Structures are given as structure tokens and as C-alpha cells.
Amino acid sequence: MHLIDPKGHSRRAFLQRSSALALAGTAMPFALNLSAMSEAAAQSATDYKALVCVFLFGGNDYANTVITYDDDSYNKYSTIRVPQASGGVAIAKDAALAATLLSPTVPLAGGRQYALHPQMTQLAGLFNTEGNVAVQLNVGPLVVPLSRALYNNSNKKLYPQPPKLFSHNDQQSTWQSSSPEGSTIGWGGNIGDLVLNQNSNSLFTCMSVSGNAVFLSGDSALQYQVSTGGAVRISSVSSASSASLFGSSTVKSAMQLLTQQARGHKLENEYNKVTKRAVDAEGSVTTAIQSAYPAGTFPTTGLGNQLAMVARLIRGRGTLGSKRQVFFVSMGGFDLHDNLIANQPGLMKQLSDAMAAFHRQMALEGMGDKVTAFTASDFGRTLASNGDGSDHGWGNHHFVVGGAVKGKAIYGSPQVVSIDNTSTSAGYEGHVGQGRLIPTTSVDQYGATLAKWFGVPDADLPAILPNLRNFGGSLVVNGTTYNYPKDVGFMMPA
Numbered sequence: 001m002h003l004i005d006p007k008g009h010s011r012r013a014f015l016q017r018s019s020a021l022a023l024a025g026t027a028m029p030f031a032l033n034l035s036a037m038s039e040a041a042a043q044s045a046t047d048y049k050a051l052v053c054v055f056l057f058g059g060n061d062y063a064n065t066v067i068t069y070d071d072d073s074y075n076k077y078s079t080i081r082v083p084q085a086s087g088g089v090a091i092a093k094d095a096a097l098a099a100t101l102l103s104p105t106v107p108l109a110g111g112r113q114y115a116l117h118p119q120m121t122q123l124a125g126l127f128n129t130e131g132n133v134a135v136q137l138n139v140g141p142l143v144v145p146l147s148r149a150l151y152n153n154s155n156k157k158l159y160p161q162p163p164k165l166f167s168h169n170d171q172q173s174t175w176q177s178s179s180p181e182g183s184t185i186g187w188g189g190n191i192g193d194l195v196l197n198q199n200s201n202s203l204f205t206c207m208s209v210s211g212n213a214v215f216l217s218g219d220s221a222l223q224y225q226v227s228t229g230g231a232v233r234i235s236s237v238s239s240a241s242s243a244s245l246f247g248s249s250t251v252k253s254a255m256q257l258l259t260q261q262a263r264g265h266k267l268e269n270e271y272n273k274v275t276k277r278a279v280d281a282e283g284s285v286t287t288a289i290q291s292a293y294p295a296g297t298f299p300t301t302g303l304g305n306q307l308a309m310v311a312r313l314i315r316g317r318g319t320l321g322s323k324r325q326v327f328f329v330s331m332g333g334f335d336l337h338d339n340l341i342a343n344q345p346g347l348m349k350q351l352s353d354a355m356a357a358f359h360r361q362m363a364l365e366g367m368g369d370k371v372t373a374f375t376a377s378d379f380g381r382t383l384a385s386n387g388d389g390s391d392h393g394w395g396n397h398h399f400v401v402g403g404a405v406k407g408k409a410i411y412g413s414p415q416v417v418s419i420d421n422t423s424t425s426a427g428y429e430g431h432v433g434q435g436r437l438i439p440t441t442s443v444d445q446y447g448a449t450l451a452k453w454f455g456v457p458d459a460d461l462p463a464i465l466p467n468l469r470n471f472g473g474s475l476v477v478n479g480t481t482y483n484y485p486k487d488v489g490f491m492m493p494a
Contacts (some may be wrong), residue, residue: 048322059171102116116348137396137410143161145470167392204325207226209228210330210378229309230286230289303329303354377396391434440484445487453493472486
């Protein structure tokens, strides 16, 4: 296998090349993979497309989200995690779990089956009935394909690993950007850098409904933050707020003039330019989002409210002058070292209900195939229980939702359900201890699949995704072949 060292690509070269070379850190994660793809895709864009990152802060537990269901695999899962009735965290194989059993169009090899968490009825229904959900098994940061033996190999130049695995802050940053904690540029922001000219008002290219996120930080693109109620106003100068300030319309007029007029002093002038831009942007967003959706359109949860605002911003894309947008929303609470059984169900229901409602509303507005939402998280967790929860892991299962998704399908390599540390066991090579999955799909592959949906030609992918050159082949482990296609296949052609 010919390895590409991402450090050999400089960020300066990436910014200078019109064909969009991506640079990176030690591991080219999803973050920077997608940061480069949009230049080739959007320079001649005449339609609208949006990506919506749904980040699950804390590291979602994969084993109780996409639950192995066939008898052999389920029995192993239940033995390892111990049934709830016996004080463990294994979800019972009962009618509730049967209700979320996934029925892919093409059954998985070996009779493998999966069900979603019993509270994820909406996403399960969207998968089975409408076919607009894909499940990507065991995806995570990789520089090269790895087995446990290769992970333990001392030659880290030949078998490099993503940095600072199992750390919350570092892996959150790795998924959102090119590097561990301390990174200042994210893949969403880099997309913004490359598509600014496609939007008549570049300020609305990268939008967060979840506060500040490195995901949306670019070199030129500014991260525009809104709340679930809309644009954030500077009340003392906003024309949309009260007509007076301190009981005086004269004071308000004076404040508007003082904070927005051109100044001779360079720093004062820049400060006023920022203020004026904020005031103008707030007015544009307020006009664009129009009225709220009728009650019942979205669940009134944290994520539901965030996605409702994203939908309103997409609905107002014409007013905002946008053809390409990247959004960030999030949920917290997934760091369940304990209380997994008590706390995860509510989180799973919130995620499922909100993502399903968001897609169905986009479809009603004729935008279902123009908007793709996907999940990301710090990492997966251990298959082994610590008694009342699970600990930090690596690979994780994720969802991709949208009308352009080749849904009703499960992608990736089903994992061997095992925590066995015996080197001759069937599951040994698939984890690095306690069932911490070694990803069998890299974020580069994940990114390449989305890149092609954005319209990036195959010939441009190696330049945009340097680590993608390390994939496209296969890895044979103890007689089992694991394939690493450059395009995982869950998106329709551009």
C-alpha cells in the first residue's frame, strides 16, 4: 500500500490551488475532507444544497443505538452487556426492539440483522417505509486501514494512528476539524471559504444554531450564529426592537449613528463596520425565516427546535442569497459512564423524532433531495459495560438522512461481537480492548461519498482527500477480507 503523508501538503498550497487541495494534520478526518470538496462542486452550482451536521456531544453508545439483532450476535451482545433484568445494560429482545428492526432492501451477509434503539421508532420507520435513512456501521478517524495487530505495531510511520484517541475534547475537535483540541479551522468553515462566491451574501454560508463551533470556522468564512428564536439582536441599535432607548427615540438614533457610521480612525471604523454588518444581518435573517412552523411540525425539544430553525433558514434561502450552506446543530448528554439505561432512551427519542421531522418537512417543501443531515460524535464507546454504562471508545455507528441518500440500507462491515483479548479469537482484530471498535470505514471514505454528491469528479477526490489514497483496497485479517472503497455508496450521484 502506498501511503500519503498529509503533513506533506501545506495549508498554503490548499488555499492557493483553485482545484482545492486539502491539507491536514496527522489524520485527515471528516472535518477537512469535506472542507475541500465544495470548491469543485459549487463553483458552477445553479441549484441549492445543504449539509446539516448533528453532533452528539459526549460520545454516543453504539451498541445500544444500532443493536445487533440476529440470534447469534444478539446472544453474544447480551452475554457481554448482561440483561437489564439481571442488572446489566443489554436491551431486551422483546416486542419494542422488534418494532425497530431494520429491513434493508439487500439483506446483510451471514444473516446479520440490526435494530435501532426501541425509542428510535421514527428513524426506523423512515428507514423501512420511506427509505431515506442509511446506517453507516463503524465509522471513525483513520489514516490507513488498521487491525489490532497493525494498531499495536511499533512502526507508526507505516501504520499511523489518529492522535489522542479516546479523549473527549480532542476527538470532538478531530471530527469537526483536522486536528485535536486547539484547532481553529473546521471542515464546515473550509467549505464556506470555498463557496463564498456562490452566495450573494457570504455571511450566511456557515450557520450554527448551537453556539460557537470550530466546525464552522474558516479562514475567510465567518460563522454566523443564530438562536432557536432567530437572529441575535443588538437591542440598543436594532430597528426591529423598541423604537426608543432609555425612553428616548433621540438617544436610540444617536446610538445607531455612533455605532455604525464611517470613522476616520481605522480601529473605530472596523468596529463600526462589524456592528453595522451584525445589524444588517439580523434584519436579513429576521425577514428570511418568516413565521414559525405550525405547532406539531417539529418536536419541542432542544434538537427539534434547532432543526426547526435550520428548516426556516433553508426556506428563506432566496432572501439570504444562498445556494450552498453548511449548518451545525447538536445535542449533549451522551457521556454515559453510568445511567445508560436511564438516560439514553430520552436522547435516542429526541434524535430520532427531530431528524425524521426535519427530513419530512424538507420533503414537503420540495427540498428533500437537496438537504442531507448526518450524525457525528466524539467517538463510540466500549461494548463491555462498566456496570451501569460504558466507557470511551473509537468506531461508532452513524445515520445519514435525506432524499438523496440511498436509504433502506446498512453500509460498512458488521463487527464481530466480542471483547475477547485472545489473539486467536475471531473478534480480537476488530477492537483494541473492551470492544472499542477499530473503524472499518474511515472518515475519508465518508467524506468522499458526500463529496461525490456535491458533484466533485472522481479525478479530483485524491487531491481533495489526501488520505483517500490510502484506501480503495482491502485488508485481509485472519482470512477475512475487509474492503475500503473510496465511495461507501450511501449517496445518489450529483
